[in-house]
Amino acid sequence: RKEVEQDPGPFNVPEGATVAFNCTYSNSASQSFFWYRQDCRKEPKLLMSVYSSGNEDGRFTAQLNRASQYISLLIRDSKLSDSATYLCVVNIPDTGNQFYFGTGTSLTVIP
Amino acid sequence: NAGVTQTPKFRVLKTGQSMTLLCAQDMNHEYMYWYRQDPGMGLRLIHYSVGEGTTAKGEVPDGYNVSRLKKQNFLLGLESAAPSQTSVYFCASSAGARVYGYTFGSGTRLTVV
Numbered sequence: 001r002k003e004v005e006q007d008p009g010p011f012n013v014p015e016g017a018t019v020a021f022n023c024t025y026s027n028s029a030s031q032s033f034f035w036y037r038q039d040c041r042k043e044p045k046l047l048m049s050v051y052s053s054g055n056e057d058g059r060f061t062a063q064l065n066r067a068s069q070y071i072s073l074l075i076r077d078s079k080l081s082d083s084a085t086y087l088c089v090v091n092i093p094d095t096g097n098q099f100y101f102g103t104g105t106s107l108t109v110i111p
Numbered sequence: 112n113a114g115v116t117q118t119p120k121f122r123v124l125k126t127g128q129s130m131t132l133l134c135a136q137d138m139n140h141e142y143m144y145w146y147r148q149d150p151g152m153g154l155r156l157i158h159y160s161v162g163e164g165t166t167a168k169g170e171v172p173d174g175y176n177v178s179r180l181k182k183q184n185f186l187l188g189l190e191s192a193a194p195s196q197t198s199v200y201f202c203a204s205s206a207g208a209r210v211y212g213y214t215f216g217s218g219t220r221l222t223v224v
Contacts, residue, residue: 004153032209043201043215044154087153089212097142097161097208098169101153 003027006088006102014110017078021105023088024070032091033064035073037084038104044087047073078109113137117202117216124192124223132187132219134202142205143185144169144213145177147198154201160185192223 006023013019025033033050048055050062050071061074071090075082088102115136124130134143141162146154156169158177166177174196176188185204189196199220203213 034212036212043217044213045215046212049212091209097205098156098159099208101146101155103151103153 003092003100004088004090004102006086006105008103008105010106010108012108012110013078015078015080017109018074018076019078019107020072020074021086021088021107022070022072023090023102023105024068025088025090025100026069027090027093028066028069029093030090031093032099033062033071034089034099035060035062035071036087036089036101038087039084047086075107078107080109080111083107083109115202115204115214115216117200117219119219120217121220122222124189124221126192126194126223128192130189130192130221132189132200132202132221134185134187134204134216135183136185136202136204136214137183138204138206138214139182140204140206140214141182142208143179144203144205145175145185145187146201146203147171148201148218149198157187157200189221192221194223197221197223 035047036044037047038044054063059076063072085104092098144159145157160179163182202216
């Protein structure tokens, strides 16, 4: 089993739609969770951290479910500029600052 | 503010050649990392450093060496390049990744023929 698993997609959604991605992780001791965004042929960029109580940043909402060991990202009112690959990132326990990276979920927002 | 700068951006090597990838950050971060990204796989950690003068192995260190002689620079060396090292290499830095996440450089696309 992979340490972090994501549905690779692609997700093709119309502008204005709401779309959600899930990511499951295998190590129950993981404590830090992030979503990164990666545009084609570019570097990953931090989108948002994921907090235990859930958190929101504008149109983006991140949730953590420790019991089922998954995190989610919800994008409301999708924009064309949201088209990218979204990477789920989870810390590796007892390694300080090392992380597992998911392979990413591809999103295309269609006009 | 440049952030994390990687050089070169592109390189083609012949099998057996050596090269050094340079990563420089101007954010005074303690932690620096080298990752590789291959199709269908998540980013994999090659080596990392928790401060000037320190280095440690990551998940896929074989065939690579690193040095961190200055806090702002982290060098990745390929001693004898192999086609399996064809990849996109990303450098990242952090003030504490569990809290702040990473800042990545723009990447180096390396092809070994």
